[in-house]
Amino acid sequence: MSKFKKIRKIVLTTGIAGLVGVGAIWAYVKSVSHAVIYKDLESVPAKYVGIVFGAGIRRDGKPSKYLKDRLDAGVLLYKNGKVKRILLSGDNGSNRYDELKVMKEYCVDAGIPPEDIFVDYAGFDTYSTVYRAKDLFKVDDAIMVTQAYHLERSVFLGEKMGISCVGFAADKGDYQLATKNEVREQLALVKSFVDVSRNRKPKYTGGNIDIRGVSNFYKK
Structure with a gap:
């Protein structure tokens, strides 16, 4: 067997093994989460906290459609007694971009009392949001509020x-x-599997x- 063919065989074998590994990770993640994802309000079980993940704001300072729909879902859960607290998590990494200010104002305008809103100013990615929810905010039970593809x-x-x-x-x-x-x-x-x-x-x-x-709504 030529050197080229040996290298090609190694590459192909490694590639196939990698694809199998990725497929196994996908299957495992889905097996953990698929059965506890809900699309209608009536069937979702009540939890203490609703974690709303940030999703960007527009140039005019309004929430993006992704974010608006997440905030609306969080408000819906709160007003229907499915959660007692809302944890907003997003990116506040610069003075020019304050995603959390927009999220806080939206929830208050929708009727959620500030004392029931908690804010994570360093939810720079999904992993950080969930890690800090447990580590910093001591969350034990929660409803994750985001689009279906992200759940x-x-x-x-x-x-x-x-x-x-x-x-x-x-x-x-x-x-x-x-x-x-x-x-x-x-x-x-x-990546999340590797991070965990x-x-x-x-x-x-x-x-x-x-x-x-006590809520950290007014702190920063």
Whole structure:
């Protein structure tokens, strides 16, 4: 066998093994989360906290459609007694971009009292949001509030972090870049599995803001 053929065989074998491994990860993540994802309000079980994941704001300072639908879903859960607290998590990494300010104002305008709203200013990605929900806010049970394509990963991370959680799909109509986001999500599932396996630490850790205690709504 020529050297080229040997190398090609190694590459092909490695590639096939990699694809099998990725497929196994996808199947495992879905097995953990699929049965506890809900699309209708009546069937979703009540939990103490609704975790609303950030999803960007528009140039005019309004929430993106992704984010607006997540916030609306969180408000719906709260007003129907499905959750007692709302944890908003997003990116507040610069003075020019304050996603959490928009999220806070939206929820208050929708009728949620500030004392029932908690804010994570360093939820830079899904993993960080869920890790900090458990580590910083002491969340034990929660409803993950985001679009359906994002729920399998969110619920998987919650369960692995020790949070008894379910997912509530915030989908309303069509979304821009939906196909791109769904493809990206498949890669993110694998990354999340690796992050959990090596217990990756978020950029900011530590502290204690008990979700059952006094809200940090007015702090920053």
